[in-house]
Amino acid sequence: xxxxxxxxxxxxxxxxxxxxxxxxxxxxxxxxxxxxxxxxxxxxxxxxxxxxxxxxxxxxxxxxxxxxxxxxxxxxxxxxxxxxxxxxxxxxxxxxxxxxxxxxxxxxxxxxxxxxxxxxxxxxxxxxxxxxxxxxxxxxxxxxxxxxxxxxxxxxxxxxxxxxxxxxxxxxxxxxxxxxxxxxxxxxxxxxxxxxxxxxxxxxxxxxxx
Amino acid sequence: xxxxxxxxxxxxxxxxxxxxxxxxxxxxxxxxxxxxxxxxxxxxxxxxxxxxxxxxxxxxxxxxxxxxxxxxxxxxxxxxxxxxxxxxxxxxxxxxxxxxxxxxxxxxxxxxxxxxxxxxxxxxxxxxxxxxxxxxxxxxxxxxxxxxxxxxxxxxxxxxxxxxxxxxxxxxxxxxxxxxxxxxxxxxxxxxxxxxxxxxxxxxxxxxxx
DNA sequence: ATAAAAAAGTTGCAATTGCAACAAATGATA
DNA sequence: TATCATTTGTTGCAATTGCAACTTTTTTAT
Numbered sequence: 001x002x003x004x005x006x007x008x009x010x011x012x013x014x015x016x017x018x019x020x021x022x023x024x025x026x027x028x029x030x031x032x033x034x035x036x037x038x039x040x041x042x043x044x045x046x047x048x049x050x051x052x053x054x055x056x057x058x059x060x061x062x063x064x065x066x067x068x069x070x071x072x073x074x075x076x077x078x079x080x081x082x083x084x085x086x087x088x089x090x091x092x093x094x095x096x097x098x099x100x101x102x103x104x105x106x107x108x109x110x111x112x113x114x115x116x117x118x119x120x121x122x123x124x125x126x127x128x129x130x131x132x133x134x135x136x137x138x139x140x141x142x143x144x145x146x147x148x149x150x151x152x153x154x155x156x157x158x159x160x161x162x163x164x165x166x167x168x169x170x171x172x173x174x175x176x177x178x179x180x181x182x183x184x185x186x187x188x189x190x191x192x193x194x195x196x197x198x199x200x201x202x203x204x205x206x207x208x209x210x
Numbered sequence: 211x212x213x214x215x216x217x218x219x220x221x222x223x224x225x226x227x228x229x230x231x232x233x234x235x236x237x238x239x240x241x242x243x244x245x246x247x248x249x250x251x252x253x254x255x256x257x258x259x260x261x262x263x264x265x266x267x268x269x270x271x272x273x274x275x276x277x278x279x280x281x282x283x284x285x286x287x288x289x290x291x292x293x294x295x296x297x298x299x300x301x302x303x304x305x306x307x308x309x310x311x312x313x314x315x316x317x318x319x320x321x322x323x324x325x326x327x328x329x330x331x332x333x334x335x336x337x338x339x340x341x342x343x344x345x346x347x348x349x350x351x352x353x354x355x356x357x358x359x360x361x362x363x364x365x366x367x368x369x370x371x372x373x374x375x376x377x378x379x380x381x382x383x384x385x386x387x388x389x390x391x392x393x394x395x396x397x398x399x400x401x402x403x404x405x406x407x408x409x410x411x412x413x414x415x416x417x418x419x420x
Numbered sequence: 421a422t423a424a425a426a427a428a429g430t431t432g433c434a435a436t437t438g439c440a441a442c443a444a445a446t447g448a449t450a
Numbered sequence: 451t452a453t454c455a456t457t458t459g460t461t462g463c464a465a466t467t468g469c470a471a472c473t474t475t476t477t478t479a480t
Contacts, residue, residue, distance in 0.1 A: 065349060073341075105331060112322045120330055121315060127337050131283075134344040139275060141351035142390040144438070145466070173427055180352040182468045187429055189466095203428075203476090354468070355436070383457060392438045397459060399436095413446090413458075 003071070004045050004098065004122050012115035019116070020100035033089040033097065042099045043075030045126070049095025055087050067092075067174070071126055075102070140179050146189040149179045154199070154208055168204040213281070214255050214308065214332050222325035229326070230310035243299040243307065252309045253285030255336070259305025265297050277302075277387075281336055285312065350389050356399040359389045364409070364418055378414040 005013050016022065024047065027033060033044070033051065046068055053065040053074065065087070068074055074089065105120070136156055143149045153175075157166040168175060172190075176183035193199045200207040215223050226232065234257065237243060243254070243261065256278055263275040263284065275297070278284060284299065315330070346366055353359045363385075367376040378385060382400075386393035403409045410417040 065352070066345070105334065112327070117322070117327075120334070124315065124330070124334060124337070127334070127341065131337065131341060131344065134341065134348065135276070138344065138347060138351065141348065142275075144390065144392075147466095171427060172429095180354065182354075183428085184430075184469080185467050188431090191429085357436095381457065382459095393458090394439080394460075395437050398461090401459085 004126060005119070006122050007118055008115050008122075012113075016115065016119055020104045022098055022100045024096060024098045027091045027095045027097065029091055029093050029095075031091045033091065034087070043073055043102050044097045044099050046070055046072050046074075047096040047098055049097075050092045051095055051097075052090050052092055053087065054090060067177070071129070073126065073130060137178070146179075146181050146186055147193065149181065150186070150189060150193070151198075151210070153179060154206060158208055164208045166206050166208070168206065172203070214336060215329070216332050217328050218325050218332075222323075225323075226325060226329055230314045232308055232310040234306060234308045237301045237305045237307065239301055239303050239305075241301045243301065244297070253283055253312050254307045254309050256280055256282050256284075257306040257308055259307075260302045261305060261307075262300050262302055263297065264300060277384075281339070283336065283340055347388070356389075356391050356396055357403065359391065360396070360399060360403070361408075361420070363389060364416060368418055374418045376416050376418070378416065382413070 005016070008016065017024075027049070048070055050067065050069040051074075052067055055065050066074075139156070140149050140152045143152050154166060157168070158164055161167070170178070172187065173183055176186045179186070190199075190201055194201055198208075198210055200209070215226070218226065227234075237259070258280055260277065260279040261284075262277055265275050276284075349366070350359050350362045353362050364376060367378070368374055371377070380388070382397065383393055386396045389396070400409075400411055404411055408418075408420055410419070
Protein backbone atom coordinates (compact mmCIF):
# COMPACT_ATOMS: atom_id res chain seq x y z
CA UNK A 1 0.00 0.00 0.00
CA UNK A 2 1.20 3.48 -0.86
CA UNK A 3 2.82 5.74 1.67
CA UNK A 4 2.18 9.49 1.63
CA UNK A 5 5.89 10.24 1.32
CA UNK A 6 6.83 7.44 -1.03
CA UNK A 7 9.62 8.41 -3.43
CA UNK A 8 10.25 11.65 -1.58
CA UNK A 9 13.66 12.29 0.00
CA UNK A 10 13.90 13.13 3.66
CA UNK A 11 15.02 16.64 2.77
CA UNK A 12 12.03 17.24 0.53
CA UNK A 13 9.75 15.65 3.06
CA UNK A 14 10.86 18.31 5.49
CA UNK A 15 10.09 21.00 2.91
CA UNK A 16 6.64 19.54 2.39
CA UNK A 17 6.10 19.57 6.12
CA UNK A 18 6.79 23.28 6.09
CA UNK A 19 4.56 23.95 3.10
CA UNK A 20 1.64 22.07 4.56
CA UNK A 21 2.32 23.17 8.11
CA UNK A 22 2.52 19.46 8.69
CA UNK A 23 3.36 17.76 11.91
CA UNK A 24 3.80 14.17 12.94
CA UNK A 25 2.47 13.37 16.36
CA UNK A 26 2.83 10.25 18.47
CA UNK A 27 -0.08 9.31 20.68
CA UNK A 28 -0.29 6.68 23.35
CA UNK A 29 -3.30 4.40 23.72
CA UNK A 30 -6.67 5.88 24.62
CA UNK A 31 -6.04 9.49 23.63
CA UNK A 32 -8.79 11.59 22.06
CA UNK A 33 -6.94 13.13 19.14
CA UNK A 34 -9.59 15.69 18.39
CA UNK A 35 -8.55 17.64 21.47
CA UNK A 36 -5.14 18.15 19.88
CA UNK A 37 -6.00 18.95 16.29
CA UNK A 38 -7.16 22.00 14.40
CA UNK A 39 -10.73 20.99 13.78
CA UNK A 40 -11.38 22.88 10.62
CA UNK A 41 -8.58 22.59 8.10
CA UNK A 42 -6.43 19.61 8.91
CA UNK A 43 -6.50 16.16 7.53
CA UNK A 44 -4.75 13.42 9.43
CA UNK A 45 -3.06 10.42 7.88
CA UNK A 46 -2.27 7.48 10.10
CA UNK A 47 1.37 6.44 9.76
CA UNK A 48 1.05 3.53 12.14
CA UNK A 49 -1.34 2.30 14.81
CA UNK A 50 -5.11 2.55 14.77
CA UNK A 51 -7.96 4.74 15.93
CA UNK A 52 -11.73 4.58 16.44
CA UNK A 53 -14.08 7.32 15.36
CA UNK A 54 -16.86 7.29 17.93
CA UNK A 55 -20.08 9.27 18.06
CA UNK A 56 -21.77 9.89 21.38
CA UNK A 57 -25.52 10.50 21.38
CA UNK A 58 -27.46 12.88 23.58
CA UNK A 59 -28.33 9.91 25.81
CA UNK A 60 -24.75 8.69 26.08
CA UNK A 61 -24.91 5.83 23.58
CA UNK A 62 -21.65 5.27 21.73
CA UNK A 63 -21.69 4.35 18.06
CA UNK A 64 -18.57 3.20 16.31
CA UNK A 65 -18.49 5.26 13.12
CA UNK A 66 -15.26 3.93 11.74
CA UNK A 67 -12.10 2.13 12.66
CA UNK A 68 -9.00 3.46 10.94
CA UNK A 69 -5.55 1.96 10.51
CA UNK A 70 -2.35 2.68 8.59
CA UNK A 71 -2.78 5.08 5.67
CA UNK A 72 -6.39 5.85 6.52
CA UNK A 73 -7.33 9.49 6.33
CA UNK A 74 -9.57 11.49 8.59
CA UNK A 75 -10.53 15.11 8.99
CA UNK A 76 -13.41 17.49 8.76
CA UNK A 77 -13.25 17.52 4.99
CA UNK A 78 -13.93 13.84 4.92
CA UNK A 79 -15.90 13.19 8.06
CA UNK A 80 -18.31 16.07 8.18
CA UNK A 81 -19.58 14.71 11.47
CA UNK A 82 -16.20 15.36 13.04
CA UNK A 83 -17.05 19.04 12.93
CA UNK A 84 -19.88 18.37 15.28
CA UNK A 85 -19.45 18.15 18.99
CA UNK A 86 -20.61 14.57 19.48
CA UNK A 87 -17.64 12.97 17.78
CA UNK A 88 -14.33 11.77 19.18
CA UNK A 89 -11.26 10.18 17.65
CA UNK A 90 -9.63 7.77 20.04
CA UNK A 91 -6.35 5.89 19.65
CA UNK A 92 -6.61 2.15 20.21
CA UNK A 93 -2.89 1.68 20.63
CA UNK A 94 0.30 3.73 20.25
CA UNK A 95 -0.38 5.64 17.08
CA UNK A 96 1.54 8.03 14.84
CA UNK A 97 -0.41 10.57 12.83
CA UNK A 98 0.68 13.14 10.26
CA UNK A 99 -1.48 16.24 10.03
CA UNK A 100 -1.41 18.49 7.00
CA UNK A 101 -3.20 21.73 6.43
CA UNK A 102 -5.48 21.00 3.54
CA UNK A 103 -5.71 24.63 2.39
CA UNK A 104 -2.02 24.68 1.55
CA UNK A 105 -2.52 22.21 -1.27
CA UNK A 106 -3.90 25.14 -3.22
CA UNK A 107 -1.32 27.85 -2.54
CA UNK A 108 2.04 26.27 -1.94
CA UNK A 109 5.12 28.10 -3.08
CA UNK A 110 6.88 24.94 -4.27
CA UNK A 111 3.90 23.99 -6.31
CA UNK A 112 5.93 23.20 -9.42
CA UNK A 113 8.63 21.19 -7.75
CA UNK A 114 8.89 17.48 -8.40
CA UNK A 115 8.42 16.46 -4.83
CA UNK A 116 5.23 18.49 -4.52
CA UNK A 117 3.76 16.74 -7.54
CA UNK A 118 4.89 13.39 -6.24
CA UNK A 119 3.26 14.17 -2.94
CA UNK A 120 -0.07 15.14 -4.50
CA UNK A 121 0.02 11.99 -6.62
CA UNK A 122 0.69 9.89 -3.54
CA UNK A 123 -2.20 11.57 -1.79
CA UNK A 124 -4.41 10.89 -4.80
CA UNK A 125 -3.40 7.24 -4.84
CA UNK A 126 -4.16 6.84 -1.15
CA UNK A 127 -7.54 8.49 -1.52
CA UNK A 128 -8.45 6.28 -4.48
CA UNK A 129 -7.58 3.29 -2.36
CA UNK A 130 -9.77 4.68 0.42
CA UNK A 131 -12.65 5.22 -1.98
CA UNK A 132 -12.39 1.65 -3.07
CA UNK A 133 -12.52 0.46 0.53
CA UNK A 134 -15.57 2.62 1.25
CA UNK A 135 -17.34 1.28 -1.82
CA UNK A 136 -16.65 -2.27 -0.78
CA UNK A 137 -18.05 -1.62 2.67
CA UNK A 138 -21.15 0.01 1.21
CA UNK A 139 -21.56 -3.00 -1.06
CA UNK A 140 -21.74 -5.14 2.09
CA UNK A 141 -23.88 -2.82 4.19
CA UNK A 142 -26.57 -2.49 1.53
CA UNK A 143 -27.24 -6.23 1.63
CA UNK A 144 -30.38 -6.88 3.63
CA UNK A 145 -29.60 -10.08 5.49
CA UNK A 146 -26.64 -11.06 7.64
CA UNK A 147 -26.15 -14.02 5.35
CA UNK A 148 -25.79 -11.85 2.26
CA UNK A 149 -23.55 -9.40 4.08
CA UNK A 150 -21.24 -12.24 5.08
CA UNK A 151 -21.23 -13.85 1.65
CA UNK A 152 -20.53 -10.50 -0.02
CA UNK A 153 -17.63 -9.86 2.33
CA UNK A 154 -16.22 -13.34 1.86
CA UNK A 155 -16.43 -12.94 -1.90
CA UNK A 156 -14.48 -9.69 -1.68
CA UNK A 157 -11.80 -11.34 0.43
CA UNK A 158 -11.71 -14.34 -1.86
CA UNK A 159 -11.04 -12.07 -4.83
CA UNK A 160 -8.34 -10.16 -2.96
CA UNK A 161 -6.63 -13.25 -1.60
CA UNK A 162 -7.07 -15.11 -4.86
CA UNK A 163 -8.43 -18.24 -3.24
CA UNK A 164 -11.57 -19.94 -1.98
CA UNK A 165 -9.74 -20.44 1.29
CA UNK A 166 -9.57 -17.11 3.03
CA UNK A 167 -8.26 -15.70 6.28
CA UNK A 168 -10.16 -12.95 8.04
CA UNK A 169 -7.96 -9.90 8.66
CA UNK A 170 -9.63 -9.33 12.03
CA UNK A 171 -11.60 -11.04 14.77
CA UNK A 172 -15.23 -12.17 14.37
CA UNK A 173 -16.16 -9.54 16.92
CA UNK A 174 -14.64 -6.85 14.74
CA UNK A 175 -16.20 -8.35 11.63
CA UNK A 176 -19.62 -8.04 13.24
CA UNK A 177 -18.99 -4.36 13.84
CA UNK A 178 -17.62 -3.90 10.33
CA UNK A 179 -20.73 -5.31 8.70
CA UNK A 180 -22.80 -3.66 11.45
CA UNK A 181 -24.77 -6.61 12.79
CA UNK A 182 -25.21 -8.19 16.20
CA UNK A 183 -22.27 -10.43 16.94
CA UNK A 184 -24.25 -13.37 18.32
CA UNK A 185 -26.66 -13.22 15.39
CA UNK A 186 -23.72 -13.23 13.02
CA UNK A 187 -22.15 -16.28 14.65
CA UNK A 188 -25.54 -18.02 14.50
CA UNK A 189 -25.70 -17.27 10.77
CA UNK A 190 -22.17 -18.63 10.30
CA UNK A 191 -23.38 -21.81 11.99
CA UNK A 192 -26.29 -22.09 9.53
CA UNK A 193 -23.94 -21.52 6.58
CA UNK A 194 -21.74 -24.33 7.87
CA UNK A 195 -24.71 -26.66 8.44
CA UNK A 196 -25.90 -26.03 4.89
CA UNK A 197 -22.44 -26.80 3.53
CA UNK A 198 -22.03 -23.36 1.98
CA UNK A 199 -18.86 -22.59 3.90
CA UNK A 200 -16.41 -24.12 6.33
CA UNK A 201 -15.27 -21.93 9.18
CA UNK A 202 -13.07 -22.18 12.21
CA UNK A 203 -12.39 -18.82 13.83
CA UNK A 204 -10.54 -16.80 11.15
CA UNK A 205 -10.09 -19.55 8.58
CA UNK A 206 -12.91 -19.82 6.06
CA UNK A 207 -13.36 -21.98 3.00
CA UNK A 208 -16.02 -21.11 0.45
CA UNK A 209 -18.02 -23.79 -1.37
CA UNK A 210 -19.98 -21.39 -3.55
CA UNK B 211 -19.95 21.85 -6.37
CA UNK B 212 -16.61 21.79 -8.12
CA UNK B 213 -16.23 20.96 -11.74
CA UNK B 214 -13.28 18.93 -12.99
CA UNK B 215 -12.26 21.70 -15.40
CA UNK B 216 -13.00 24.67 -13.19
CA UNK B 217 -10.61 27.59 -13.76
CA UNK B 218 -9.12 25.90 -16.80
CA UNK B 219 -9.36 27.59 -20.18
CA UNK B 220 -10.88 25.77 -23.11
CA UNK B 221 -7.49 25.63 -24.78
CA UNK B 222 -5.83 24.05 -21.76
CA UNK B 223 -8.79 21.76 -21.29
CA UNK B 224 -8.06 20.42 -24.76
CA UNK B 225 -4.41 19.92 -23.83
CA UNK B 226 -5.46 18.01 -20.71
CA UNK B 227 -7.72 15.87 -22.83
CA UNK B 228 -4.72 14.91 -24.92
CA UNK B 229 -2.52 14.26 -21.90
CA UNK B 230 -5.07 12.03 -20.23
CA UNK B 231 -6.33 10.52 -23.47
CA UNK B 232 -9.59 11.93 -22.27
CA UNK B 233 -12.84 11.84 -24.13
CA UNK B 234 -16.28 13.18 -23.45
CA UNK B 235 -19.06 10.89 -24.54
CA UNK B 236 -22.80 11.47 -24.71
CA UNK B 237 -25.03 8.52 -24.01
CA UNK B 238 -28.76 8.20 -24.48
CA UNK B 239 -30.95 6.55 -21.85
CA UNK B 240 -30.52 2.87 -21.08
CA UNK B 241 -27.01 2.37 -22.44
CA UNK B 242 -24.55 0.06 -20.71
CA UNK B 243 -21.46 2.24 -20.59
CA UNK B 244 -19.13 -0.55 -19.69
CA UNK B 245 -19.37 -1.92 -23.21
CA UNK B 246 -17.82 1.31 -24.44
CA UNK B 247 -15.07 1.92 -21.92
CA UNK B 248 -11.57 0.67 -21.34
CA UNK B 249 -12.22 -1.49 -18.33
CA UNK B 250 -8.84 -1.34 -16.72
CA UNK B 251 -7.39 2.14 -16.60
CA UNK B 252 -10.15 4.69 -17.09
CA UNK B 253 -12.06 6.64 -14.57
CA UNK B 254 -15.27 8.28 -15.66
CA UNK B 255 -16.64 11.54 -14.29
CA UNK B 256 -20.29 12.31 -14.91
CA UNK B 257 -20.67 15.79 -16.41
CA UNK B 258 -24.45 15.61 -16.46
CA UNK B 259 -27.17 12.99 -16.23
CA UNK B 260 -27.17 9.90 -14.04
CA UNK B 261 -26.30 6.23 -14.06
CA UNK B 262 -26.95 3.07 -12.08
CA UNK B 263 -24.26 0.59 -11.18
CA UNK B 264 -25.97 -2.78 -11.20
CA UNK B 265 -24.66 -6.18 -10.26
CA UNK B 266 -26.23 -9.31 -11.71
CA UNK B 267 -25.95 -12.54 -9.75
CA UNK B 268 -25.49 -16.02 -11.13
CA UNK B 269 -29.24 -16.55 -10.72
CA UNK B 270 -30.18 -13.33 -12.49
CA UNK B 271 -30.95 -11.19 -9.44
CA UNK B 272 -30.13 -7.54 -9.93
CA UNK B 273 -28.68 -5.51 -7.05
CA UNK B 274 -28.38 -1.77 -7.26
CA UNK B 275 -24.83 -1.08 -6.13
CA UNK B 276 -24.88 2.65 -6.56
CA UNK B 277 -26.67 5.48 -8.26
CA UNK B 278 -24.38 8.18 -9.58
CA UNK B 279 -25.10 11.73 -10.71
CA UNK B 280 -23.19 14.87 -11.72
CA UNK B 281 -19.54 14.89 -10.61
CA UNK B 282 -19.66 11.34 -9.35
CA UNK B 283 -16.69 9.23 -10.27
CA UNK B 284 -16.59 5.61 -11.31
CA UNK B 285 -14.00 3.22 -12.63
CA UNK B 286 -12.17 0.06 -11.83
CA UNK B 287 -9.85 1.90 -9.47
CA UNK B 288 -12.79 2.86 -7.33
CA UNK B 289 -15.30 0.11 -7.92
CA UNK B 290 -13.21 -2.99 -7.87
CA UNK B 291 -16.34 -4.95 -8.67
CA UNK B 292 -16.53 -3.24 -12.05
CA UNK B 293 -13.61 -5.36 -13.11
CA UNK B 294 -15.73 -8.41 -12.68
CA UNK B 295 -18.11 -9.67 -15.29
CA UNK B 296 -21.33 -9.37 -13.28
CA UNK B 297 -21.39 -5.59 -13.21
CA UNK B 298 -23.00 -3.12 -15.57
CA UNK B 299 -23.17 0.66 -15.69
CA UNK B 300 -26.44 1.83 -17.16
CA UNK B 301 -27.52 5.37 -18.03
CA UNK B 302 -30.86 6.40 -16.54
CA UNK B 303 -31.26 9.39 -18.85
CA UNK B 304 -29.21 11.26 -21.43
CA UNK B 305 -25.82 11.39 -19.80
CA UNK B 306 -22.46 12.99 -20.58
CA UNK B 307 -19.34 11.32 -19.22
CA UNK B 308 -15.68 12.33 -19.36
CA UNK B 309 -13.20 9.48 -19.30
CA UNK B 310 -9.58 9.98 -18.36
CA UNK B 311 -6.75 7.51 -18.37
CA UNK B 312 -5.73 7.30 -14.75
CA UNK B 313 -2.16 6.19 -15.51
CA UNK B 314 -1.39 9.48 -17.23
CA UNK B 315 -1.69 11.38 -13.98
CA UNK B 316 1.74 10.00 -13.19
CA UNK B 317 3.63 10.63 -16.41
CA UNK B 318 2.17 13.61 -18.18
CA UNK B 319 4.51 15.83 -20.13
CA UNK B 320 2.83 19.06 -18.99
CA UNK B 321 3.15 18.02 -15.40
CA UNK B 322 4.55 21.36 -14.28
CA UNK B 323 2.09 23.57 -16.10
CA UNK B 324 -0.45 25.58 -14.13
CA UNK B 325 -3.46 23.98 -15.72
CA UNK B 326 -2.20 20.51 -14.89
CA UNK B 327 -1.86 21.44 -11.24
CA UNK B 328 -5.27 23.11 -11.26
CA UNK B 329 -6.72 19.97 -12.76
CA UNK B 330 -5.20 17.67 -10.16
CA UNK B 331 -6.44 19.98 -7.41
CA UNK B 332 -9.93 19.97 -8.89
CA UNK B 333 -9.82 16.19 -9.04
CA UNK B 334 -8.68 16.10 -5.42
CA UNK B 335 -11.51 18.41 -4.36
CA UNK B 336 -14.11 16.27 -6.14
CA UNK B 337 -12.76 13.10 -4.59
CA UNK B 338 -12.79 14.63 -1.10
CA UNK B 339 -16.39 15.57 -1.67
CA UNK B 340 -17.10 12.02 -2.78
CA UNK B 341 -15.39 10.60 0.28
CA UNK B 342 -17.54 12.77 2.47
CA UNK B 343 -20.68 11.50 0.73
CA UNK B 344 -19.59 7.89 1.13
CA UNK B 345 -18.89 8.42 4.82
CA UNK B 346 -22.29 9.94 5.34
CA UNK B 347 -23.95 7.00 3.64
CA UNK B 348 -21.94 4.55 5.74
CA UNK B 349 -22.99 6.48 8.83
CA UNK B 350 -26.60 5.77 7.86
CA UNK B 351 -26.15 2.18 6.75
CA UNK B 352 -24.41 1.13 9.96
CA UNK B 353 -27.47 2.08 12.02
CA UNK B 354 -29.39 -1.05 12.93
CA UNK B 355 -33.00 0.02 12.72
CA UNK B 356 -34.94 1.76 9.97
CA UNK B 357 -35.86 4.41 12.51
CA UNK B 358 -32.23 5.23 13.30
CA UNK B 359 -31.30 5.17 9.64
CA UNK B 360 -34.02 7.68 8.87
CA UNK B 361 -33.19 9.93 11.82
CA UNK B 362 -29.49 9.88 10.94
CA UNK B 363 -30.26 10.84 7.36
CA UNK B 364 -32.65 13.58 8.40
CA UNK B 365 -30.05 14.98 10.77
CA UNK B 366 -27.53 15.09 7.95
CA UNK B 367 -29.98 16.91 5.71
CA UNK B 368 -30.93 19.26 8.50
CA UNK B 369 -27.30 20.22 8.98
CA UNK B 370 -26.79 20.71 5.25
CA UNK B 371 -29.95 22.70 4.74
CA UNK B 372 -29.48 24.61 7.97
CA UNK B 373 -33.01 24.05 9.16
CA UNK B 374 -35.31 21.69 11.03
CA UNK B 375 -37.59 21.85 8.03
CA UNK B 376 -36.00 19.83 5.29
CA UNK B 377 -36.80 18.79 1.75
CA UNK B 378 -35.81 15.38 0.49
CA UNK B 379 -33.65 15.58 -2.63
CA UNK B 380 -35.34 12.51 -4.06
CA UNK B 381 -38.49 10.39 -3.84
CA UNK B 382 -39.30 8.17 -0.86
CA UNK B 383 -38.84 5.19 -3.16
CA UNK B 384 -35.29 6.30 -3.90
CA UNK B 385 -34.67 7.10 -0.24
CA UNK B 386 -35.57 3.53 0.67
CA UNK B 387 -32.98 2.26 -1.80
CA UNK B 388 -30.41 4.77 -0.56
CA UNK B 389 -30.70 3.63 3.04
CA UNK B 390 -31.18 0.07 1.79
CA UNK B 391 -34.44 -0.92 3.47
CA UNK B 392 -37.78 -2.20 2.25
CA UNK B 393 -39.87 0.71 0.99
CA UNK B 394 -43.13 -0.30 2.66
CA UNK B 395 -41.36 -0.93 5.95
CA UNK B 396 -39.77 2.50 5.69
CA UNK B 397 -43.09 4.22 5.08
CA UNK B 398 -44.56 2.31 8.04
CA UNK B 399 -41.71 3.60 10.20
CA UNK B 400 -42.32 7.16 8.96
CA UNK B 401 -45.92 6.71 10.08
CA UNK B 402 -44.81 5.66 13.58
CA UNK B 403 -42.43 8.64 13.78
CA UNK B 404 -45.32 10.93 12.88
CA UNK B 405 -47.66 9.26 15.38
CA UNK B 406 -45.07 9.70 18.12
CA UNK B 407 -44.66 13.37 17.23
CA UNK B 408 -40.98 13.00 16.43
CA UNK B 409 -41.37 14.30 12.89
CA UNK B 410 -43.92 15.74 10.53
CA UNK B 411 -43.84 14.46 6.99
CA UNK B 412 -45.79 14.90 3.79
CA UNK B 413 -44.10 13.33 0.78
CA UNK B 414 -40.77 15.21 0.47
CA UNK B 415 -41.34 17.87 3.12
CA UNK B 416 -40.17 16.91 6.59
CA UNK B 417 -40.06 18.84 9.84
CA UNK B 418 -37.97 17.56 12.72
CA UNK B 419 -39.07 17.88 16.33
CA UNK B 420 -35.95 16.35 17.84
C1' DA C 421 2.31 -20.47 34.74
C1' DT C 422 -1.60 -18.39 35.95
C1' DA C 423 -4.73 -14.77 36.36
C1' DA C 424 -7.29 -11.53 33.82
C1' DA C 425 -9.20 -10.00 29.59
C1' DA C 426 -10.93 -10.66 25.22
C1' DA C 427 -13.11 -13.38 21.89
C1' DA C 428 -16.08 -17.14 20.47
C1' DG C 429 -20.09 -19.55 20.83
C1' DT C 430 -25.17 -20.69 22.60
C1' DT C 431 -30.04 -19.99 23.20
C1' DG C 432 -34.78 -18.03 24.20
C1' DC C 433 -37.59 -14.48 23.10
C1' DA C 434 -39.48 -10.16 21.64
C1' DA C 435 -39.05 -6.60 18.25
C1' DT C 436 -38.08 -5.33 13.72
C1' DT C 437 -38.07 -6.12 9.03
C1' DG C 438 -38.93 -7.90 4.39
C1' DC C 439 -42.15 -9.61 1.40
C1' DA C 440 -46.38 -9.90 -1.06
C1' DA C 441 -50.33 -8.13 -2.64
C1' DC C 442 -52.97 -4.70 -2.67
C1' DA C 443 -55.46 0.45 -3.25
C1' DA C 444 -55.03 5.33 -3.72
C1' DA C 445 -52.79 9.36 -5.21
C1' DT C 446 -49.83 11.85 -8.02
C1' DG C 447 -47.25 12.86 -12.28
C1' DA C 448 -46.27 12.50 -17.15
C1' DT C 449 -47.57 12.21 -22.00
C1' DA C 450 -49.86 12.00 -26.13
C1' DT D 451 -58.21 15.18 -20.60
C1' DA D 452 -57.83 10.49 -20.75
C1' DT D 453 -54.41 6.93 -20.07
C1' DC D 454 -50.44 5.00 -18.57
C1' DA D 455 -46.67 4.96 -15.33
C1' DT D 456 -44.80 5.99 -11.12
C1' DT D 457 -44.99 6.89 -6.48
C1' DT D 458 -47.20 6.66 -2.06
C1' DG D 459 -49.53 4.30 1.37
C1' DT D 460 -51.64 0.04 3.84
C1' DT D 461 -51.65 -4.47 6.13
C1' DG D 462 -50.97 -9.51 7.42
C1' DC D 463 -47.60 -12.62 8.13
C1' DA D 464 -43.37 -15.17 8.26
C1' DA D 465 -38.50 -14.70 8.59
C1' DT D 466 -34.71 -12.36 10.37
C1' DT D 467 -32.50 -9.90 13.79
C1' DG D 468 -31.15 -7.74 18.12
C1' DC D 469 -30.81 -8.22 22.83
C1' DA D 470 -29.76 -10.33 27.14
C1' DA D 471 -27.69 -13.49 29.71
C1' DC D 472 -25.06 -16.87 29.83
C1' DT D 473 -20.63 -20.71 29.10
C1' DT D 474 -16.50 -21.97 26.92
C1' DT D 475 -12.32 -21.12 24.59
C1' DT D 476 -8.42 -18.40 23.32
C1' DT D 477 -5.21 -14.65 23.94
C1' DT D 478 -2.54 -11.44 26.57
C1' DA D 479 0.12 -9.78 30.31
C1' DT D 480 2.53 -10.23 34.60
